[in-house]
């Protein structure tokens with residue numbers, strides 16, 4: 003488990019009502035080693051944040067890259083976010099899932115998660131990234147746009163009848179105003 007030593011202070015409370023004093027993006031153990039309960043919680047997180055329902059076994063078998071593709075936002079006990087990505091080639095990665103728990107959104111966690119991923123991916127030669135996003139998800143589309151990704155393909159019936167964009171671009175650690 004990788005720990006960058008940087009804590010994120012927040013005044014939010016977790017599901018038990020305890021104060022969340024320290025939330026960090028950390029690299030996780032392989033999904034195949036996760037308990038069914040841990041996978042089920044993440045399944046619920048994905049369902050709540052995106053409306054997408056995945057089978058536990060499908061999640062368990064995702065081909066996440068062990069160097070840069072398996073991050074969780076954790077207080078050391080409970081998971082509040084995921085950033086999952088896979089390697090497509092020597093230089094290209096694909097983001098498979100990116101979710102932050104609803105009560106913790108818009109606090110900068112997503113931005114920090116992207117940076118952790120980008121930093122780790124660049125270390126192993128990745129310089130381009132792609133992902134799919136629903137066309138009605140304007141917050142995420144703008145977030146990716148500020149990181150240099152652009153719509154490159156239209157995905158009809160992407161999820162639940164909603165259309166999506168394939169977005170691609172150079173891998174940047176941080177947002178820019180462009």
Ligand SMILES: CC(C)(COP(=O)(O)OP(=O)(O)OC[C@H]1O[C@@H](n2cnc3c(N)ncnc32)[C@H](O)[C@@H]1OP(=O)(O)O)[C@@H](O)C(=O)NCCC(=O)NCCS
Nearest residue numbers: 051100101102107108109110111112113135142145148177
């Ligand atoms: C997308 C998501 C992971 C981002 O995580 P987050 O913790 O909310 O993100 P942040 O607070 O770091 O904000 C990321 C950027 O969006 C902007 N942003 C956040 N909330 C916003 C809002 N309500 N309105 C407009 N912009 C917003 C931030 O200013 C930030 O800007 P930056 O690009 O200059 O850094 C999270 O919102 C989420 O889980 N959404 C639902 C699932 C989803 O849509 N996943 C992506 C599927 S492709």
